Amino acid sequence: MTTKQFKAESKRLLEMMINSIYTQREIFLRELISNSSDAIDKIYYKALTDENLRFDNESYYIKIKADKENRTLTITDTGIGMTEEELENNLGVIAKSGSLAFKTENESKDGHDIIGQFGVGFYSAFMVADVVTVISKALGSDQAYKWESRGTDGYTIEPAEKEDVGTEIILQIKENTEEESYDEFLEEYRLKSIIKKYSDFIRYPIKMDVSVKKAKEDSDNEFEDVIEEEIINSMVPIWKKNKNELTTEDYENFYQEKHYGFDKPLKHIHITVDGAVRYHSILYIPENIPFDYYSKEFEKGLELYSNGVLIMEKCADLLPDYFSFVKGMVDSEDLSLNISREMLQHDRQLKLIAKNIKKKIKSQLQSILKEEREKYEQFYKSFGRQLKYGVYSDFGANKEELQDLLMFYSSKEKKLVTLAEYVERMPEEQKYIYYASGESNDRIAKMPQTELVVDKGFEVLYFSEDIDEFAIKMLMNYKEKEFKSVSSGDLGIESDEDKKEIDEKETENKELFTQMKEILAGKVKDVRVSKRLKTHPVCLATEGEVTIEMEKILQAMPDNQNIKADKILEINVNHDVFTALKQCFENDKEKLNLYTNLLYNQALLIEGLPLEDPVQFTKDMCKVMI
Numbered sequence: 051m052t053t054k055q056f057k058a059e060s061k062r063l064l065e066m067m068i069n070s071i072y073t074q075r076e077i078f079l080r081e082l083i084s085n086s087s088d089a090i091d092k093i094y095y096k097a098l099t100d101e102n103l104r105f106d107n108e109s110y111y112i113k114i115k116a117d118k119e120n121r122t123l124t125i126t127d128t129g130i131g132m133t134e135e136e137l138e139n140n141l142g143v144i145a146k147s148g149s150l151a152f153k154t155e156n157e158s159k160d161g162h163d164i165i166g167q168f169g170v171g172f173y174s175a176f177m178v179a180d181v182v183t184v185i186s187k188a189l190g191s192d193q194a195y196k197w198e199s200r201g202t203d204g205y206t207i208e209p210a211e212k213e214d215v216g217t218e219i220i221l222q223i224k225e226n227t228e229e230e231s232y233d234e235f236l237e238e239y240r241l242k243s244i245i246k247k248y249s250d251f252i253r254y255p256i257k258m259d260v261s262v263k264k265a266k267e268d269s270d271n272e273f274e275d276v277i278e279e280e281i282i283n284s285m286v287p288i289w290k291k292n293k294n295e296l297t298t299e300d301y302e303n304f305y306q307e308k309h310y311g312f313d314k315p316l317k318h319i320h321i322t323v324d325g326a327v328r329y330h331s332i333l334y335i336p337e338n339i340p341f342d343y344y345s346k347e348f349e350k351g352l353e354l355y356s357n358g359v360l361i362m363e364k365c366a367d368l369l370p371d372y373f374s375f376v377k378g379m380v381d382s383e384d385l386s387l388n389i390s391r392e393m394l395q396h397d398r399q400l401k402l403i404a405k406n407i408k409k410k411i412k413s414q415l416q417s418i419l420k421e422e423r424e425k426y427e428q429f430y431k432s433f434g435r436q437l438k439y440g441v442y443s444d445f446g447a448n449k450e451e452l453q454d455l456l457m458f459y460s461s462k463e464k465k466l467v468t469l470a471e472y473v474e475r476m477p478e479e480q481k482y483i484y485y486a487s488g489e490s491n492d493r494i495a496k497m498p499q500t501e502l503v504v505d506k507g508f509e510v511l512y513f514s515e516d517i518d519e520f521a522i523k524m525l526m527n528y529k530e531k532e533f534k535s536v537s538s539g540d541l542g543i544e545s546d547e548d549k550k551e552i553d554e555k556e557t558e559n560k561e562l563f564t565q566m567k568e569i570l571a572g573k574v575k576d577v578r579v580s581k582r583l584k585t586h587p588v589c590l591a592t593e594g595e596v597t598i599e600m601e602k603i604l605q606a607m608p609d610n611q612n613i614k615a616d617k618i619l620e621i622n623v624n625h626d627v628f629t630a631l632k633q634c635f636e637n638d639k640e641k642l643n644l645y646t647n648l649l650y651n652q653a654l655l656i657e658g659l660p661l662e663d664p665v666q667f668t669k670d671m672c673k674v675m676i
Contacts, residue, residue: 054142055204065202075178079114079241080248081171082125082219084359086112087252089129089217093189096130111255114245114282116236121223123179123235128216131188137197137207141172141184176201178235179221185210186217242282251287251358251381258282287358289330289381293320305334308353310377313337316429319378319414323406327399329382331407335414336375339432343375350374352407355381368404372440372448373411375433380407415455419468427466430457438521446524453525458518459491461500461510469528472509481542482534483527485511487519487599489658498586498656499536505584506543510536516603523595536582539593539618544581555579555623562635563621569646570619573662580620587627590653591618598657619650644670 090110097105113126132140175182180200187194194212199205212218224232234240238260245256260280266272288296288304301318305311315334322330333352342348350371351364358381369376384399419426430437437456441449457466462475472483484503488494494512503510513519522533534541544552556563556579566577575593583589592598593616601615621628627649634642651667654660661667 053204053206076235076244077248078174078178079125079235079244080359081174083112083114083245083249083252083256085172086125086127086129086217087254089127089131090254092130096189107254111257112252113257114241115259116238116241118236121225121236123221123223123241125219125221126216128214131191131215131217132184132186132195133188133191134193134195134207136188137184137186137195141197141199142205142207175219175221178223178232180224181222183220183222184217185212185220187212187215189215191215245282248360250283250360251285251355252283253285253358255281255285256283287330287355287381289320289322289332289379293322296320301332301334304332305377308379310334311336311338311340315377316425317414317418319410321407321410323403327382327384327402329380329384329403331378331380331403333376333378333407333411333414335411335418335429336377336432337428339375348374352376353379354385355379356385357381357383361385367400368407370404370408370440370448371443372436372452373408375436376411412451412455419455427457430466435515435517438515438517441521442517442524449525453528456521458485458511458513461486461495461504461512463509467511472511473529473531475509476531477507480508481532483511483531484508484534484536484541485513485518485522486536487513487597490514493658497536498583498589499591501584501586502543502582503536503541508543513599519597519600520603535592535597537589537591537597539591541582548581552579552581559623559632562632565635565639565642566619566621566631566646569643570650573617573650574619575616577619577621580622583620583622583625585622585625586656587622587625588649588653589620590657591620592616593618598659602659619653621649644673648674 090112093103093110094105097103110128113124115124115126116122117124182199184197185194186197194210195207196210197205197207223235224230226232238258241258242260245258249256257279259277261275262278263273264276266274288300298318301320302314305315305318311334314337316337317335319331319333319335321333331352340348349364349366350369351362351366352368353360354362354365354368365380368380380403382399382403385397415426415429418429434457437452440452441456454468454470457468458472459465460467460472469483476483486494486497486500488497491512491514494500494510494514500510513522519535525533527533559579563577563579567574570577574590578591580589580591582591590598596604596613596615598615598617601613604610604613621631627645631642631645634645648667648670651661651670654662
């Protein structure tokens, strides 16, 4: 028996394999099971063209066996096996894949697909094993051979005894160190969990001898441990079943089994595509928001499978951020994977799948909105904020994609409405989509600024979330209707007669307003006659892009840059308070100063803004009362 050396480049690759290519040691079992599945696939392919070869599903399986005492883990398959030459070529030359060559030759047959393509996954075994032994007997051969290696030191090949066709891989599991524990790969529960996680949908049975407690004969109270053979994997994935065979309960069970959430899914989407790129997918729209959804710990992404083998737990590239709440999986045979199968090449196939998934999610949401309104409102309560973030982010690149999914509370309907529903109800003379911003719907309903708009019979949308105004500023308009805040300087409602009257009042009281502006220097940009107030004496309006609600949000941010809205103090000249202001202006300038500050602070309180000097405000109140 002669020890053979790996080629220099193969040796370097093996060192990389053991130390850096794979991010998790448990991956080795996925790779070896996938190789075993490939070996059985090869017999299946041969049976399609060889009349003398019969493929009997019950005779083909993969067996996992752990021996704690001898620290060995054995993976056995009843696949096609390898000759001495194939052992030399497939295991002696790293990254030369027998599966890839076989796949190329048999690409068009039957729809089965060989999983392994790169021929390097086998060497992940050295992450957990000091010695790897492969005993294999090829189909049609009388002689078995043993390949053995301790890693980068090289390998040996020699004749061996093996009764049945197939391959047996024996791993001598490493001893524990201070930093690493390898015992887990000899534990029954751990091996089962790895198989379920990565290889649950391998199409051949994966068997293990497991310990089961059973009552002793002639005894109801005494139990003994009995070793029984158990099939660990599910084999047939739900996504490859006919949709007509599946019930809502089946989809919900899969949701729970995969631990996508603790709730029930609100809706599921089952996709099967067989075109330029082939893939299966099951997507779920959750009912409730995950507790960590808006935290740094939350990771978006779908489970990604390649021909039934889990490649990535969270493939973020398959979902846009604004649909990051979607859970589920994608299984494709066509993805280009790198040699460790843990990272995707950013190729055309992946982009096509992601694009199609995005369309399917949007279509499903639109369908729920149209046909199951109550269910959509439940969804929107949980994830509406994320859709608004989608409108605002990326400089509004996705606003047209999302605008028809948005909803806001309506002053007229007293419930959530879409922008399309609002515009459809707009009177012919209404120019703008009006909105009001505040901390809650109740507070917004009491805002003085809404009086004129509501009095005209126009609907007002209530913006009570911090993202609302930012999203709408990015949206700018909907169906050629511009958004207009009820606090903006020009509401576009006033008639020519109203405007003339306001101009006359401005001119008539110009000196009074100038005096009040000087009293409030640095606090407001101007003091004016109000165009919008009906019963309230005073309110704040704004000019420019930054509104008062936006100011509050920006001021609360950690990187506060002291951005403030340009505030206008508006006075209702038809209110009794204005009469008192005029009298003070003519007879008592000190009292005018007092009233002006009181009105300004009153306007701040209405807006939910903090008083700049609460102590002075209470003193001013006392002066009025004395």
